[in-house]
Amino acid sequence: MTWGQVVRLAAVGAAAMGGAVLGAAGAALRTAAGRGVVVRAALNALNRQLDGSVTLGAFGGSFTGGLDARDVFLSDLEGKPVARIPRLEVRYRVRDLLGGRLVLGQLKLSHPAVQLVQDSTGALNLERVLRLDRPGGGGPSPLIAFRDVEITDGTVTLLTRGESDGADGHQRTIERLNARLSYARLSSPLSGERPLRFEIADLRAKMSRPAVDLRGAHGTVEILGDSLALDLEEARLPGSVVRVRGALTWPRDTLLYALDVRATRMASADFQWIVPDLKAGLAGRGHATIRSRSGDILQVRLTNLALTGVGGGGGLRGTLGLVLGPGEHRTLEGTELVADRLDLEYVRPFLDTLPIAGRLTGRFQGEGPEERLAAELDWTFQDALVPGWPRSHVAGGGVVALGGQQGLAFHDFAVREARLDLGTVRRLVPLDLLGELDAVGTLNGPWKEAEFSGTLRHRDGALPPTVARGVLRVDNRGDPLGLWADLSLDSLALEGLRPSYPVLRVGGAFGGDVRLGGYLDSLDLEAHLVGPAAELNAQGGLFFVGSRRGAHWLDAAFARLDLHRLDGSLPETSLQGRLRGRAVLDTAAAARAGGEL
Numbered sequence: 001m002t003w004g005q006v007v008r009l010a011a012v013g014a015a016a017m018g019g020a021v022l023g024a025a026g027a028a029l030r031t032a033a034g035r036g037v038v039v040r041a042a043l044n045a046l047n048r049q050l051d052g053s054v055t056l057g058a059f060g061g062s063f064t065g066g067l068d069a070r071d072v073f074l075s076d077l078e079g080k081p082v083a084r085i086p087r088l089e090v091r092y093r094v095r096d097l098l099g100g101r102l103v104l105g106q107l108k109l110s111h112p113a114v115q116l117v118q119d120s121t122g123a124l125n126l127e128r129v130l131r132l133d134r135p136g137g138g139g140p141s142p143l144i145a146f147r148d149v150e151i152t153d154g155t156v157t158l159l160t161r162g163e164s165d166g167a168d169g170h171q172r173t174i175e176r177l178n179a180r181l182s183y184a185r186l187s188s189p190l191s192g193e194r195p196l197r198f199e200i201a202d203l204r205a206k207m208s209r210p211a212v213d214l215r216g217a218h219g220t221v222e223i224l225g226d227s228l229a230l231d232l233e234e235a236r237l238p239g240s241v242v243r244v245r246g247a248l249t250w251p252r253d254t255l256l257y258a259l260d261v262r263a264t265r266m267a268s269a270d271f272q273w274i275v276p277d278l279k280a281g282l283a284g285r286g287h288a289t290i291r292s293r294s295g296d297i298l299q300v301r302l303t304n305l306a307l308t309g310v311g312g313g314g315g316l317r318g319t320l321g322l323v324l325g326p327g328e329h330r331t332l333e334g335t336e337l338v339a340d341r342l343d344l345e346y347v348r349p350f351l352d353t354l355p356i357a358g359r360l361t362g363r364f365q366g367e368g369p370e371e372r373l374a375a376e377l378d379w380t381f382q383d384a385l386v387p388g389w390p391r392s393h394v395a396g397g398g399v400v401a402l403g404g405q406q407g408l409a410f411h412d413f414a415v416r417e418a419r420l421d422l423g424t425v426r427r428l429v430p431l432d433l434l435g436e437l438d439a440v441g442t443l444n445g446p447w448k449e450a451e452f453s454g455t456l457r458h459r460d461g462a463l464p465p466t467v468a469r470g471v472l473r474v475d476n477r478g479d480p481l482g483l484w485a486d487l488s489l490d491s492l493a494l495e496g497l498r499p500s501y502p503v504l505r506v507g508g509a510f511g512g513d514v515r516l517g518g519y520l521d522s523l524d525l526e527a528h529l530v531g532p533a534a535e536l537n538a539q540g541g542l543f544f545v546g547s548r549r550g551a552h553w554l555d556a557a558f559a560r561l562d563l564h565r566l567d568g569s570l571p572e573t574s575l576q577g578r579l580r581g582r583a584v585l586d587t588a589a590a591a592r593a594g595g596e597l
Helices: 002-030 032-046 095-097 123-129 422-426
Strands: 052-055 059-062 068-076 081-092 100-111 113-117 144-146 149-158 171-187 194-205 212-214 216-224 227-237 240-249 256-267 283-293 296-308 313-326 330-343 358-371 373-383 391-401 408-423 436-446 449-460 466-475 482-495 510-521 521-529 534-547 546-562 575-586 589-596
Touching: 032 052, 068 123, 081 123, 113 123, 171 373, 212 227, 283 313, 296 330, 373 422, 391 436, 408 422, 422 436, 482 521, 510 534
Parallel strands: 100 144, 100 149, 113 149
Antiparallel strands: 052 068, 059 068, 068 081, 081 100, 081 113, 144 171, 149 171, 171 194, 194 212, 194 216, 216 227, 227 240, 240 256, 256 283, 283 296, 296 313, 313 330, 330 358, 358 373, 373 391, 391 408, 408 436, 436 449, 449 466, 466 482, 482 510, 510 521, 521 534, 534 546, 546 575, 575 589
């Protein structure tokens, strides 16, 4: 059951109770005793047409001009309340009534409370009370309309199937319902005309499921069967002003959308009922097209977006196309967004495994389902979790997977340019390197088990860089870190590594091949390095655990070793030999080493 059905039933119910009061109005022409007799007769006649009963408290007014009823109460056959109207006022012209037209000049409902309960068959208590669940008698419907309707502080509660007997179900409410309708038609004799039409001068209400706080609206609403047509020239939400056109339908109790929304002012919190992952705090303007592809698939396309995060949270502009469903599944369609120092907290609900925090600037294009999203990006990221908010830049494109057990994952993602601040990298991977890491290549795998194939360049300020080509894979799912590398070194610049490893007191540069494999508590090493200072072949088992660094074992053969090229304070040499041993370097204790040369 949807709010369109609720509106229709509530309107028909109001007309039925208004008819009850009209039927009793003639009693006001004579004595109080006479009025009582006629009122009871009219109510008895009405109640014979209901599977329930209507009772009135006090009654007054004039048959020729209007009436005023107090404590109008509608109940079902079991005596359970369906509707209560503390005060109901009706104004009309007698000639309309005598002509078979129920056209009332004014209807005022004060503090009406309607409680709708859906049974196991899907029918509502109000439908059964008014016998709307039965076939009609044929022939055209009468014209039933009001020229001026005013509702003050109304409440509608809908208990869907299951709730009335304690089983699973849903409760929906409309509270603080205040409305002024310049025209309300509840029935029409014309076959081509929607029977229910409401011309809204002002409408305010607070709804649940979906949670909508409507602060004001004017326009028209028409209802026919299981469809509702909207043309709201303006609707005001707590932080938004929008124009809404389109339709809602509810076949088989499933609400389907076909809406076009133009927001001259919008706040993201007002639309979380459509996109639950949309984080509050963005404000701006934009256009939205909302279409239901099925009962469980909703297409939302936002264009001409220009949003700003409150409190200096950056900005976002462009086009966002989302397909929500089935279930929790999400797909991007034709998305192109440009961020300007956007706070990543606005993105986190869509990427709950996002391992970073800070500000994002740049362009993003996306197309496809979340498990295989074709993405193009050119981003500059400022890391809020590292002192000084260092910058990193990434430009590339390929296929990524979002969510799932592995979180963010890459499939042949081409990294065309990357400049990563190693302060940010160290938060994700326990490395000692300082400075920046440049990368060009291809990225594959979940971000915690990523494999990079391409060129890596480490640099620390103006010091000589280290450049390597090959494959690097990490396993950061737990502690210790896993690291596998098969690299060809164009240049291993020891001087550039010295700030990262202060114990390294030598300089020089080498080229060659390095292979690493294992976890940081026991990392296998194979290396062949050649440079002006020496030629080196080494094997060993390294470890990097907490503050401790070193070798469980090392077997290194060297030739042409020139100590002067490694350290200018040492003499020139040309040595060859072999070194076997082990070593432990600990920032909290003295270094230890042993072996043979």
